[in-house]
Amino acid sequence: MISSILLVALGFGFFALIITAALSPLETLSWWAGWTEAELDDLKPIKKRDEDSGRQYVVYLSGVASLSGNFLLPRERAFIRRLRKSAPDTVIISDIFPYSPQGLPLLESPRLFDQIWRRVQKLKLDGRQSILSALINLRNIFQVMVSADHRYGPIFNQGAASVIEDALIKAGYPIKGGPPITIIGYSGGAQVAVGATSFLTARFSAPVRVISLGGVIASDPGLQYVSKLHHIIGDGDNIQKFGAIMFPERWSIVPHSNWNIAKHDERIKKYILPDMVHAGINGYFGRPTRNGISNADRLVKLVSNILET
Known part of the structure; x- marks a missing residue:
């Protein structure tokens, strides 16, 4: 009986995965076609606060486990709190959902699998993981691939830039x-950050730099406009390494790609942190100490130093 239920659940999960993959570009195309214009109007700010050009502005884009900009993992929330404390004059925006060209969280829009997303949120809030949890990651990974795609990427990234703007x-x-704009992108959020850079640079006429935390980044045209890409890599982060292999234009045999031109121009700076994997207690936001310091401590110190430059 239990095995039958498990097989049904796996079958449903596989079916949902296939449908989600097939529909991934459609959300971008529907936004471009204006089908969701009313939803976009709701996202526009009602009133702008007083301008203060002396402050530094930082945008944080979460990883692929994100359900919404208001639903950050506890370790991410702790990272943002500590970053605000270390840079009190910096405005940090952390409530953006980067895996939709409209910025619409999974729980706040009429989506096909709305009940699944709500169930997954409850599991995450309870500190439990399940097969359903992987659907969130996979759904958002597909959106990262849309952002990196030469056909759909410019449309998706223009929408993401509008939300950030x-x-x-x-x-x-x-x-x-x-002042210069800094976007911190964790995991797939780094790809969205780079993809949005060209549009943000044009709209604000201000330099945009990106801080990548284990970022899975393609050789995106946005790299032509990034003033500096600070690429922070854990030496045990196999997901980031897979991303570097997955995009052939990042290979050294393609010297004239956007990635390799940015490397040649010294606009990409890598930082390799020891004993650090992509996620979990030993990930970038990990709290267990080793030799008296945690991964979270090292990350906050490094990012704070970058923000001061």
Whole structure:
């Protein structure tokens, strides 16, 4: 009986995965076609705060386990809190959902698998993992692939840039003559950050730098506009390594790709952190100490130093 239920659950999960993969570009295309214009209007800020050009503005984009910008994992929330404490004059925006060209969280839009996402959220809040939890990661990974795709990527990334733009203006970022913008992208969030950079640079006429935390990044055209990509890599992060292999244009045999040109121009700087994997207690936000310091401590210190430059 139990094995039958398990097989049905696995079959349903596989079916949901196939449907989600097939529909991944459709959300981007529907936004481009204007089918979701009313939803986008709801996202626009009602009133912009007073401008303060002396402040630094940082946007944080979560990893592929994200359900919404307001649902960060506890370790991510702790990282943001500590970063705010170490840089009190910095405005940090962390409520953006990067895996939708509209910025719509999975729980706040009429999606096909809405009940599944709500069930997964409850499991995560209870600190439990399940097969369903993997659907969130896979669904968002497909959106990362859309962002990196040469056909759909420019459309997706333009939508993501619009969401980031609205959030920056709402936080008080000056429309003209603003300071440099920093986007911190964890995992797949780094790809969305790079993809949005060209549009943000054009809209604000301000330099945009990206801090990648184990970022899975393609050789995106946005790299032509990134003023600096600080690529932080854990030496045990096999997911990030797989990402570097998965995109052939990042290989050294393609010297004229966007990635390799940025490397040649010294606009990509790598930081390799020891004893660090992609996620979990030994991941970038891990709290267990080793030699008196945790991964979270090292990460906050490194990112704070980058923000000061």
